[in-house]
Amino acid sequence: MMGEAARERRQFWWFMLFALLVIGAGIGLRAPWPADEPRFVLVARQMWESGQWLFPHRGSELYSDKPPLYFWLLGASYALVRQWNIAFLLPSLLAALGTLTLTYDFARRSWNHRVGLWAAAAVLFSFQFVYQAKRAQIDPTVVFFITVGVYGIGRHVLLGPNWRWYWLGCFAAGLGVISKGVGFIALLALLPYALMRWRGWNGLSEPAPRGAGKWWLGGASFLLAIALWFVPMLVTALVSGDPEHRAYLNDLLYRQTATRYVSAWHHHAPWWYFIKVILTQWLPFVVFLPWLLGPWRQAWRQRDARVWWPLAWLLLVLLFFSASPGKRDMYILPALPALAWAAASFMPALVQRRGLRWALWVFSMLLGVGLLAVGLAALFGNPGYEARLVAERGLEVGSGALWLWRVLALMGALIVIAGIVCRLRHVLLFTALGVAVTWLGYGFGIAPLLDGESSSRDLMHEAREQAGADTVIGLVNWREQQLLQAVGPVTEFGFKQPEDEQWRRGIAWLQAEPTQRVLLSQDVAMPDCVDRGQIHPLGAANRRSWLLVDAQAVAGCR
Structure with a gap:
């Protein structure tokens, strides 16, 4: 028995090592990229430098779009490694590994070790999960907190009773709220439980958890987590007398929450948008979906809560986000572990079916063929996307672009060769190799090649070289990456x-001290009074053209 437990532990840690390799590939080899990464890192860096941790700033203005917990985590990461290009990706990496661990453990406790590995692999082998985990956006952290919330509730209502896990789950949901506001959706998992308990479903905790006071302590735990930040912030905003603090409070509580959900002002999409996201961005895991419909139907007839409790919560989350007019693909990501829990117990048997094995093999082979074709076409031909990408990304026409196409072709060739060698017999190994090659190639090959342009590092170095070491650069119509990557004095x-x-x-x-100052701006919306013959082009960054404007160019402006 001890030998079996040791074998299972080894398998789990080998899986986690593979996940660390896939997700962590390339950390330290690139700077923050838009969208969102430069903004969040800039906010965290300003918190660190100013010591102002309650009220985030973006440049000279308060930043009220998001609560500050994620910025605190970025600051804590920097305190550990003292290098922003490493620190800014650590919260996402650790959150992703934590999500995988919880996904494995809940499925293991519900069924067995093998099912736990299948559940965690289903999450890891979903494109959107790894893509977000390799970025410094708030979503991987929110997914982790929500997963802790649903895990804790599930440990109580399916595998318990376990009040401590229930309270911890509610507390984690509160941490999700002060990360991005939507952490409360973990508490929606209580609704299908209540209905299933009423209807007498199988697989629920026995005996049923009792005690109204203990249930309400979950709500207190949820509010306590929010209060860790909200109470000090609220007291400071009300006592300080600073009108900016009041404006921050009002914008965060009303415009960025209720108004953003009910009447979103951007990212509009139809009601079925997230269905498309699931079917396309959760590949290759969702290849299993057509084969899962039958087992799920059977589990419904058997009233199996282990399958339908996470599925019901997933449907509630899908309904919640679909009801808002504003939608972004990452909003639905917290539901991915729940889908894995509902599917994992059936996947070992389903993968023996020839049709499913063919579907997995074809998907991975198409991925490899596509990468190979793109790389070879650019190396030996002149497709339109080559010139467009070189222009937009500011790549050197020679070595920079050449290496990019070589990396893509090599990635594609490795996947194709793996598919030919593995064939249907080892299709799971082929799928794993396809995932590994894709993300290792991106982390170690593609991202470093694109970093200079994507992060605006090259742009800001060129701006400083043209402006001079002591000249102050004023940013007009700027983006966060320009301020983050600025060299020397800026305003x-x-x-x-x-x-x-x-x-x-x-x-x-600029006109107040014309010899010591210049302006840096995009080549759009420039006032008519600016003499375009006197401006200094800097090149492209972030798909925009940038330029320096000195006092001679604005001599006709009043």
Whole structure:
């Protein structure tokens, strides 16, 4: 028995080592990229440098779009490694590994070790999960907190009773709220449990958890987690007398929460948008879906809560996010572990079916053929996407672009060769190799090649070289990556200010000391008074053209 337990532990840690390799590949080899990464790292860096941890800033303005927990985690990571290009990806990496561990453990406790590995592999072998885990966005952290919440509730209502896990799950949901606001969706898992308990479903905790006071302590735990930040922030905002603090409070509580959900002002999409996301971005895991419909139907007839409790919660989450007019693909990601829990017990048997094995093999082979074709076409031909990518990404026409196409072709060739060698007999190994090659190639090959342009590092170095070491660069119509990657003295004129107001302030600032100052701006929305014959082009970054404007170019502006 001890030997079996040791074998299972070894298998789990080998899986986690594979996950660490896939997700962690490339950490330290690139700087923050848009969208969101430069903004969040800039906010965290300003918190670290100023010591102001309650009220985040983006440049000179308060940043009220998101609660601050994720910025605190970025600051804590920097405190450990003291290198932002490493620190900014650590919260996502650790959160992803934590999510995989919880996914494995809940399925293991519900069924067995083998099913636990299948559940964790289903999450890891989903494109969207790894893509988000390799980025410094809030979503991997929120997914972890929500997964802790659902896990804790599940340990109580399916595998318990276990009040401590229930309270911890509710507390984690509160941490999700002060990360991005939507952490409370973990508590929706109580609704299908209540209905299933009422209808007498199988697989629920026996005896049924009793005690109204203990149930309500979950709500207190949820509020306690929120209060860790909200109470100090609220007291400071109300006592300080600073109108900016009041404006921050109002914007965060109303515009960025209720208004953003009910009447979103961007990212509009139809109601079925997240269905498309699941079917396309959760590949190759969702290849199993057509074969899962029959087992799920049978589990419904058997009233198996182990299968339908996570599925019911997934449907509630899908309904919640679909009801809002504003949608982004990562919103639905917290439901991925629940789908894995509902599917994993059936996957070992389903993968023996020839049709499913063919589907997995064809998907991975198409991935390899596609990468190989793109790389070879650019190396030996002149497709339109080659010139477009070189222009937009500021790649060197020679070595930079050449290496990019070589990396893509090599990745594709390795996947194709693996498919030919593995064939249907070892299709799971082929799928794992396809995932590994894709993300290792991206982390170690593609991302470093694109980093100079994507992070605006090259742009800001060129701007400093042209402006001079002591010249102050004023940012107009800027993006967070410019301020984050700035070299030497810089200033800005507000991020949320209208472009014409930024130009008005910038021109007045430039004319006040014309020999010691220049402006850096996008080559759009420039005032008519600026002499375009006197500007200094810097090149492309983030699919935009940038330029320096000195005092001679604005001599005609008043």
